[in-house]
Amino acid sequence: MLRIEDVHVRRGGTHALRGISMTVNAGEIVALIGANGAGKTTTLATISGLLRPESGTLSYARCAEAAPIDIGRMRAEQIVQAGISHCPEGRQVFAALSVTENLRIGAYLRHDRAAIDADIADLQTQFPILRTRANVPGDRLSGGEQMMLVIGRALISRPKLLLLDEPSLGLAPQLVEQIFDILERLRREGMTILLVEQNAAMALDIADRAYVLEAGKIVLEGTGKDLAGNADVQRAYLGAA
């Protein structure tokens, strides 16, 4: 579904990505783990078109039958339209917009009014706080509620590929569990997910495959299980002595 090859990205003076290659297949949860500053956020922002790669290719096909397109030169708006939805780091709900307005703006590129309303109602059933707090400004929600809203806002564009940047950051353990349950459910329903996490243990547990990023380079890749069992990964990311 997504194939990244030898991508380099510079941010200001920093050579943030130094030739990374990775693939995400349809229906998978792929985890991307790494220390602070390794380049995880940069990777997602490059895929979603917020940043431009200096070199390398990013090709994406929304489904098996579709011909792959080169998203490396596309604008963020076109990439959303193509079916990639990015939940940015730090949640980033629109603070001054109500919960429902946040959801509506997630459907900005859709024009099927009735279907949008139906999708909103559907999300409100899945995440009841989206209904009970429908008219509350985004910044009045708790961290967990904001995360539900951000996932809802991303889903309402009807993406094929979901990019998530540290969804568990700053949330209480039971909320983190809840978020990971949602991701597993989404995968069962056919969603493809690229998940960036600091919480490497949980990410590797849920992931079909995973990549380890270090200083802008992929240093390890494998199935979630393999990496969770890898001694280097355990030492660096899973807190083993």
Add this chain to the structure above:
Amino acid sequence: MGSAYILSQIVNGVILGSMYALIAIGFTMIYGIVRLINFAHGDIFTMGAFTTLASLALIGLPFPVALVVVVLTGALFGVVIERIAFRPMRGAPQVTGFIASLAVAIILENLLVMTISAQPRVFLVPEYLNRLVSTGVITIRVIDLAIVALAIVLMIALVFFVHFTKVGIAMRATAENYDVARLMGINIDRMIMLAFAIGSGLAAVSGLMWGSKYGQISPFMGLLPGLKAFVAAVIGGVGSIPGAVVGGYVLGLSEVLFVGLLPPEYSGYRNAFVFGALIVVLLVMPNGLLGRNTETRA
């Protein structure tokens, strides 16, 4: 002082406030979306007045048609200025944009002086707008009623647009965060253009109103109303459209009542009063009356 006198002062305050509010809305929308203090905004107001004069006196358009022409040309001025002068500065420190807007203001004023002359011009509106309407208690001109009614209609339309249409919500989203707005599929360049178009269109209408009410326009007429509308926007809470409206009316009313109710020897302090009020409001309420806590864009 009879109650009729006080009432007519209040009406004058509402008229002045309507014109300030329309300029202040543009200030606040433009600041809200690009964090630019647009010093040239008052000159869009001036251009609006001159466009009206040209449409009425030179081309001989009917007044309502001139109004539409003024809105559209005002919007066009705003969009062109944004494209040429402000877009290249995007991402630069706030001071850079402010200085660019000063440059635009000076260029526009000089352009008017060179092509039309610095002398004030008489501004005539059709006879039916000067007719008097008596309500029993006070007597006002049709144009005064029209100014207030038009301002209110425009403001209601704007609030409706910003709150209940998809593009309006997208504009507010863009004002909050460019990157996240782009992730929703919003073309932020277009939203910024739209904010300049709407804000400048409203300022131009205000210029039309000013000329119609006071019967005289000049290339520098935008300076003080522009500054005062800026004060109104700040008092209301810069970035907030309802704040700009409230700020505009508070300022218009208090300015007129200050002059009208105090002994005549104080009326020379009119402008000192306005800017003094700004300082007091900011000391008590740093975010203005209705403002959110807005920091500079990262």
